Amino acid sequence: MTFYIAGLGLNEESLTKEIIEVINKSSKVYIETYTVEYPYDLKVFEKSIGKKLLSLDRGAVESEKFLEEAKKKEVTLLVYGSPLFATTHYSLILKCIKEKIPYKVLQNASIKDAVGAIGLQIYKYGKTTSMPTWNTVKNHQPDSFMEIIKENINNKSHTLLLIDIGLGFEDSLRQIKESFDKHGVNEKVVVCSRMGTKEEKMYYGMIEELIEKEVKNPYCYVIPAPEESIHFMEKEALEMIKV
Amino acid sequence: MTFYIAGLGLNEESLTKEIIEVINKSSKVYIETYTVEYPYDLKVFEKSIGKKLLSLDRGAVESEKFLEEAKKKEVTLLVYGSPLFATTHYSLILKCIKEKIPYKVLQNASIKDAVGAIGLQIYKYGKTTSMPTWNTVKNHQPDSFMEIIKENINNKSHTLLLIDIGLGFEDSLRQIKESFDKHGVNEKVVVCSRMGTKEEKMYYGMIEELIEKEVKNPYCYVIPAPEESIHFMEKEALEMIKV
Incomplete structure (x- = not known):
């Protein structure tokens, strides 16, 4: 009972x-x-x-x-x-x-613990957000997650961006690229795949540099705080996973 | 190896x-x-x-x-x-x-998972911060954690406030009270004790209402986003642990 x-x-x-x-x-x-x-x-x-x-x-x-x-x-x-x-x-x-x-x-x-493996300080993550799958046929391309990302960038916080179930890696990259361009955001991102498993993979780079990577579900992104605001140890950590 | x-x-x-x-x-x-x-x-x-x-x-x-x-x-x-x-x-x-x-x-x-039990949405936590023990003899009362709390309140985010090891519950309440007063913050807080254990306890109220509670180490605080910005289910959840 x-x-x-x-x-x-x-x-x-x-x-x-x-x-x-x-x-x-x-x-x-x-x-x-x-x-x-x-x-x-x-x-x-x-x-x-x-x-x-x-x-x-x-x-x-x-x-x-x-x-x-x-x-x-x-x-x-x-x-x-x-x-x-x-x-x-x-x-x-x-x-x-x-x-x-x-x-x-x-x-x-949870994934919030697992992203510790990237080396960005857990303390410095701002609000989490998630990206839905766009329906390009119906021209339905909601990007409200960008508001959270921009807020976090302004506050020198990292963002954990979760991905809609079923949204493939290449499509998600395309959506992020379009959203970043539209909102004038020009940050590098980390893509994290199968965190906390034997197949864990992390890559840091510009969106267009990530396209060649093989990324399996489940995966998510982390958008680090602006480079000038991050700790030297965090920078060192990102260097380790740079593409 | x-x-x-x-x-x-x-x-x-x-x-x-x-x-x-x-x-x-x-x-x-x-x-x-x-x-x-x-x-x-x-x-x-x-x-x-x-x-x-x-x-x-x-x-x-x-x-x-x-x-x-x-x-x-x-x-x-x-x-x-x-x-x-x-x-x-x-x-x-x-x-x-x-x-x-x-x-x-x-x-x-981690404690970031465990505070899920309060019922505030994990997505909506902003940066985490921590409160050191004040040395009243030397008049050393650092309150930089208030900057994070105020930033999170402005962004409608919840704050996880961790407590220095060794800092007792009553002393920590006094420090928070002084810091809130000094910075003009007037929010209710949640105190969380032994989260994720059989002795887990959560209380929500004004700081002065919490003083009578018996709170064991380890413990931490959560400062919810301003009331007008929180979801009705979060409000319902807080009602359940109100002192």
Whole structure:
């Protein structure tokens, strides 16, 4: 009779002791699959944990039906990365509080921890933003993420730019290039691929220099603070991943 | 012949499968003890992992001597929370790159993940800052953290305010009160204690309302964005932890 919301961390070996214990004692184990493209095979992962995983899409998470089950059973929802990164997931906690369903949050590493590997100071990240997929046919090219990027540049902050699920690397580069040009932003960026996994890759350069890199999903970008405002150790770190 | 820097996550059960494996195969396992007061007994923890833990203070971490050992052996450095949150820890990676010492970063949850439990959107946190202990005898009362807090308030961002190790809760409240008064800031704050552990506590209110709460180390504060700029679900969440 508890709802557990647990973070999977970033790779197939990053389950914590407490999460493994909770999975083992749960009657049902759900896994959230609509906010991320997993960097590992979920069938193999399912086998390795020895428990049937029930996949949940956006509709199912938002319907919150599985919370009803938690009134009678131990139910776990597994989320890639950190369990409360997405707002939708916190709304499950609110429902538990209101309906007096016992719940427990089991933390794990998120992309915000993993980008530490770039060497830019975690303290100096400003607001996070995300880029949707443009629909060029309908001429729908929303670029409100640029407001956050510009605000962060003005405040000498780094920006973590997350990418819509399904948006391929080359298309995302094109969208960023167009947006930067339109808004007069001329910064170098870091592209980060499969952070926290064995296939982790990081490249720093001008957008047009990144095009030749092979970047696998999931990936994201970091736009560093303007060069003149960053610490010498951060500069040294960026040198290490320069294309 | 690898240097592993591994995050402990937030409680004694939050070691990941990959970190347990790495600890088991390491000849030496160090633990960093100068940036945090652990919310659990390190002697008990040491017994539970079945490996001798060698405690490292600031001087020892900065001397980087243990990296020499990693040229010949498997050496692990355990860090509370996320391994690269502190800048000093990234400097170890830089040294590994320069001296061609193989290294691996093993991610885990940090306080930035754990504050997700407050219900304020992770996306909307601005730069993080930290408050040092004031020396009232020498009249040394640095409050540069207020610049970050004010910047974040102006940008409608939340602020994570970390607390100097050793600074007690009542003293920290007094320092915040003085700093807020001096800078004309009149926001409510959240105090978060032992986040990600069984003893996790969160309280939201005016500074003077928090004084009666029993708050254990480690703890931190979150200063929410101004009320008029926050999402209704965030407001609902804050209501749940209001004192």
